[in-house]
Amino acid sequence: xxNKVKLRVWRGDAGKGDLVDxxxxxxxxxxxxxxxxxxxxxxxGDLAVRWNCKAGKCGSCSMEINGRPRLGCMTxxxxxxxxxxxxxxxxxxxxxxxxxxxxxxxxxxxxRQIPSFTPDPxxxxxxxxxxxxxxxxxxxxxxxxxxxxxxxxxxxxxxHEENMPAYAGPRFLMRIAELEMHPADTADRRExxxxxxxxxxxxxxxxxxxxxxxxxxxTDNALIPLxxxxxxxxxxxxxxxxxxxxxxxxQDTQKVPxxxxxxxxxxxxxxxxxxxxxxxx
Amino acid sequence: xxxxxxxxxxxxxxxxxxxxxxxxxxGLRAAIEARQAGKRTAIISKSLFGKAHTVMAEGGxxxxxxxxxxxxxxxxxxxDTMRGGKFLNNWRMAELHAKEAPDRVYxxxxxxxxxxxxxxxxxxxxxxxxxxxxxxxxxxxxxxxxMIRTLQQKVVAMQQQDAIDLGDPEAMIKVYAETTITxxxxxxxxxxxxxxxxxxxxxxxxxxxxxxxxATGGIGKTFKVTSNSWEYTGDGxxxxxxxxxxxxxxxxxxxxxxxxxxxxxxxxxxxxxSVRGDGGVLRNSQGExxxxxxVPDVFRDKYAETEEEADRWYSDPDHNRRPPELLxxxxxxxxxxxxxxxxxxxxxxxVFLDIASRLPAEEILRRLPSMYHQFKELADVDIxxxxxxxxxxxxxxxxxxxxxxxxxxxCVPGLFAAGEVSGGMHGSNRLGGNSLSxxxxxxxxxxxxxxxxVARIGAKRPTPSEGEIAAARAEALAPFERTVGExxxxxxxQVQETMFSLVGIIRTEAEIKQALAELAKLRERAxxxxxxxxxxxxxxxxxxxxxxxxxxxxECVAQAALERRESRGGHTREDCPGMNPQWRKVNLMLSxxxxxxxxxxxxxxxMRPDLLGLFERSELKKYYTEEELPPAGEEKV
Numbered sequence: 034x035x036n037k038v039k040l041r042v043w044r045g046d047a048g049k050g051d052l053v054d055x056x057x058x059x060x061x062x063x064x065x066x067x068x069x070x071x072x073x074x075x076x077x078g079d080l081a082v083r084w085n086c087k088a089g090k091c092g093s094c095s096m097e098i099n100g101r102p103r104l105g106c107m108t109x110x111x112x113x114x115x116x117x118x119x120x121x122x123x124x125x126x127x128x129x130x131x132x133x134x135x136x137x138x139x140x141x142x143x144x145r146q147i148p149s150f151t152p153d154p155x156x157x158x159x160x161x162x163x164x165x166x167x168x169x170x171x172x173x174x175x176x177x178x179x180x181x182x183x184x185x186x187x188x189x190x191x192x193h194e195e196n197m198p199a200y201a202g203p204r205f206l207m208r209i210a211e212l213e214m215h216p217a218d219t220a221d222r223r224e225x226x227x228x229x230x231x232x233x234x235x236x237x238x239x240x241x242x243x244x245x246x247x248x249x250x251x252t253d254n255a256l257i258p259l260x261x262x263x264x265x266x267x268x269x270x271x272x273x274x275x276x277x278x279x280x281x282x283x284q285d286t287q288k289v290p291x292x293x294x295x296x297x298x299x300x301x302x303x304x305x306x307x308x309x310x311x312x313x314x
Numbered sequence: 315x316x317x318x319x320x321x322x323x324x325x326x327x328x329x330x331x332x333x334x335x336x337x338x339x340x341g342l343r344a345a346i347e348a349r350q351a352g353k354r355t356a357i358i359s360k361s362l363f364g365k366a367h368t369v370m371a372e373g374g375x376x377x378x379x380x381x382x383x384x385x386x387x388x389x390x391x392x393x394d395t396m397r398g399g400k401f402l403n404n405w406r407m408a409e410l411h412a413k414e415a416p417d418r419v420y421x422x423x424x425x426x427x428x429x430x431x432x433x434x435x436x437x438x439x440x441x442x443x444x445x446x447x448x449x450x451x452x453x454x455x456x457x458x459x460x461m462i463r464t465l466q467q468k469v470v471a472m473q474q475q476d477a478i479d480l481g482d483p484e485a486m487i488k489v490y491a492e493t494t495i496t497x498x499x500x501x502x503x504x505x506x507x508x509x510x511x512x513x514x515x516x517x518x519x520x521x522x523x524x525x526x527x528x529a530t531g532g533i534g535k536t537f538k539v540t541s542n543s544w545e546y547t548g549d550g551x552x553x554x555x556x557x558x559x560x561x562x563x564x565x566x567x568x569x570x571x572x573x574x575x576x577x578x579x580x581x582x583x584x585x586x587x588s589v590r591g592d593g594g595v596l597r598n599s600q601g602e603x604x605x606x607x608x609v610p611d612v613f614r615d616k617y618a619e620t621e622e623e624a625d626r627w628y629s630d631p632d633h634n635r636r637p638p639e640l641l642x643x644x645x646x647x648x649x650x651x652x653x654x655x656x657x658x659x660x661x662x663x664x665v666f667l668d669i670a671s672r673l674p675a676e677e678i679l680r681r682l683p684s685m686y687h688q689f690k691e692l693a694d695v696d697i698x699x700x701x702x703x704x705x706x707x708x709x710x711x712x713x714x715x716x717x718x719x720x721x722x723x724x725c726v727p728g729l730f731a732a733g734e735v736s737g738g739m740h741g742s743n744r745l746g747g748n749s750l751s752x753x754x755x756x757x758x759x760x761x762x763x764x765x766x767x768v769a770r771i772g773a774k775r776p777t778p779s780e781g782e783i784a785a786a787r788a789e790a791l792a793p794f795e796r797t798v799g800e801x802x803x804x805x806x807x808q809v810q811e812t813m814f815s816l817v818g819i820i821r822t823e824a825e826i827k828q829a830l831a832e833l834a835k836l837r838e839r840a841x842x843x844x845x846x847x848x849x850x851x852x853x854x855x856x857x858x859x860x861x862x863x864x865x866x867x868x869e870c871v872a873q874a875a876l877e878r879r880e881s882r883g884g885h886t887r888e889d890c891p892g893m894n895p896q897w898r899k900v901n902l903m904l905s906x907x908x909x910x911x912x913x914x915x916x917x918x919x920x921m922r923p924d925l926l927g928l929f930e931r932s933e934l935k936k937y938y939t940e941e942e943l944p945p946a947g948e949e950k951v
Contacts, residue, residue: 046850063579079854085369086543172453179364
């Protein structure tokens with residue numbers, strides 16, 4: 034068997050919590066999630082940690098390891114010095130449910146506000162014709178596993194909860210870019226990208242790109258080109274003229290309305306709590 | 315920390331028309347269909363929305379669209395599926411699947427899926443084991459993710475429409491994330507709802523619904539080395555049994571031939587079949603391309619005999635036979651296993667899978683980006699430069715709930731099943747790529763079946779039995795009430811060890827009997843495991859509850875494996891080698907008699923003559939008894 038490693042894990046719930054020290058066995062080739070599982074199986078049966086595939090494909094085990102947003106299943110123990118204490122905390126931007134598990138319902142609410150894929154209704158089943166070179170850009174963004182690490186790291190909302198209503202975050206601005214660049218989509222989300230989803234608040238510091246476990250070039254390929262498209266829409270002289278003479282020559286797609294009653298029964302309680310148990314450092 | 319507050323666990327009641335348990339490919343497709351049929355639908359997801367095990371599917375979705383090779387059509391796909399399953403498939407399911415898969419793929423495209431394209435701008439299709447033509451619609455090697463995201467976004471699109479039309483996005487279709495069902499509730503013979511808990515709070519819920527669709531996936535967590543995620547604890551299989559439904563074909567468990575074997579922590583991580591579809595070959599420690607030695611008689615005329623012919627096939631498939639690396643999964647898995655046993659394995663107990671010497675590096679990166687990433691990040695192996703070490707792991711279960719092929723309804727009125735939790739479609743072995751298409755075809759059919767059932771019963775809705783609800787609540791709380799008892803993690807790992815070593819890829823009567831004896835002891839221990847901590851987001855408690863299902867399914871697999879005295883597809887008996895045509899006619903059925911698993915034999919329905927006519931008599935002779943064959947001379951030309 035392997036050697037012992039020192040872990041410091043945040044334990045607690047929405048109300049309160051603290052870092053707890055553990056010593057756990059670790060074997061060659063393991064990742065942080067393996068060690069957390071061993072901790073669960075041998076010392077802390079009720080340790081809450083969200084995970085599914087353990088293969089970097091589902092984006093469930095997002096956490097902060099020594100302060101850096103990472104997937105537990107893709108962070109190898111060999112990254113750390115043998116006697117280093119590894120600190121594992123929940124994602125900071127989202128309210129804690131328990132231990133390493135956070136309430137990420139913010140993301141599902143934003144997803145529901147973005148107008149969906151809108152193809153030309155006259156195209157029949159199997160009749161889409163698109164070239165590989167044209168779908169490639171959207172495909173890059175569709176590699177997203179929705180781990181929400183980019184949302185977590187984005188400084189616009191990381192320590193500024195007040196920005197959350199007006200800002201969709203990199204993941205969902207990228208979703209808008211993905212739809213805008215889809216060769217068969219007919220809607221125009223440029224105006225709402227700026228007005229309703231807060232594209233202007235992004236100041237392209239590239240933190241999102243840096244933490245993306247799928248290595249998607251979020252800033253360079255999605256956010257900056259979307260900003261450019263927004264600008265060309267805003268200063269399009271034809272649109273401006275059309276607006277002046279009150280005859281719309283250009284139809285903007287509107288943000289999706291509707292009351293948001295949360296993401297399932299599981300979600301309603303935590304939102305009721307003001308202050309939302311963000312853990313202390 | 316939270317005290318075990320089991321007193322405030324009042325039960326929330328949630329009325330729906332259709333409740334779909336499971337939010338993977340089949341569950342979401344079923345829910346979309348039920349909603350489109352006007353039924354108020356709940357989707358219950360054990361994880362967050364969009365994280366289901368479907369995301370792990372890599373290679374693609376099989377559908378005979380004929381975009382790459384125009385010779386392909388549903389009849390060819392049907393034949394390949396039956397051959398892959400060694401003719402034990404429910405032929406009606408295989409027929410529906412082959413006919414309907416293309417439309418289901420096109421539908422995804424219309425909902426926003428972005429598949430890889432051909433030069434003409436159509437959906438591209440790739441080669442895969444057991445498929446005669448390039449047939450798998452794909453997106454690089456992350457097709458499952460594309461599918462789950464598309465279905466998830468379709469659900470959202472429907473909710474957006476409801477927000478506009480009805481003022482509430484969740485008026486007609488609602489997702490209950492991180493919610494687990496532990497019991498189906500009945501009203502007499504009929505299903506009346508489902509009982510479960512919400513992970514975040516630990517609170518109990520009852521979904522009152524006349525129709526329930528099981529879409530819970532597989533049973534991987536019954537085995538030690540598996541490519542399946544933690545959710546795959548056989549929940550739907552067990553819920554069906556406990557509600558009075560029957561399972562079939564549970565002895566057929568697919569061990570996919572290529573998974574990572576090193577480092578140990580990632581043992582079982584899938585290496586997509588696309589590596590072989592795109593030219594990768596298997597070699598042993600002597601550098602020999604050994605698959606040529608493992609082509610079984612039934613497939614001998616369809617596979618290349620020399621490396622030269624096999625290599626020519628990639629560019630000229632019409633005039634050469636397929637490389638043996640593309641045999642169905644059961645054959646390749648057994649071959650890998652045999653090479654390792656014979657001492658010709660790789661350093662860490664696998665065999666070598668080589669794509670590096672077969673394709674230029676940039677082509678590997680383009681076609682297999684996740685595989686490159688996975689080996690680079692987790693094993694420090696650069697697959698564009700060196701071979702991968704791979705070995706078999708549990709991947710899929712062919713067996714599942716017996717359902718009506720057209721509607722997905724089980725023998726319990728109001729209970730439907732689709733996807734991996736249902737049985738029959740894949741016979742004794744599933745072809746790669748046939749799972750994603752299965753999810754779509756039968757997910758849709760089960761959703762429609764459930765909606766039509768609800769319409770049919772009209773006002774005669776069932777009322778959930780209060781007695782059953784109370785019993786389900788007591789059962790769920792029991793692990794908290796024990797003051798002594800074991801940790802569920804220990805018992806679980808021992809079940810997995812037992813099943814993998816004794817009822818794994820190669821089986822014998824003596825070992826299966828030993829497994830059954832050990833399972834009996836483990837079942838007693840599993841019945842008294844204890845949960846520490848409180849009910850809110852407590853994985854130990856969840857595992858304690860999942861254990862009941864894991865134990866039940868382990869016993870079903872072992873019993874059926876003991877009974878079937880032949881080797882076929884995903885069931886290999888070292889003591890009963892070879893297929894036996896007498897056994898082809900038999901399905902093994904499992905049900906519950908009290909708390910004991912009962913096994914019976916059920917004859918297979920003979921294949922419809924027009925479907926039988928799609929095969930040559932000489933091929934059928936390899937599988938069928940003489941009396942089942944069509945008379946000689948009536949051969950279809």
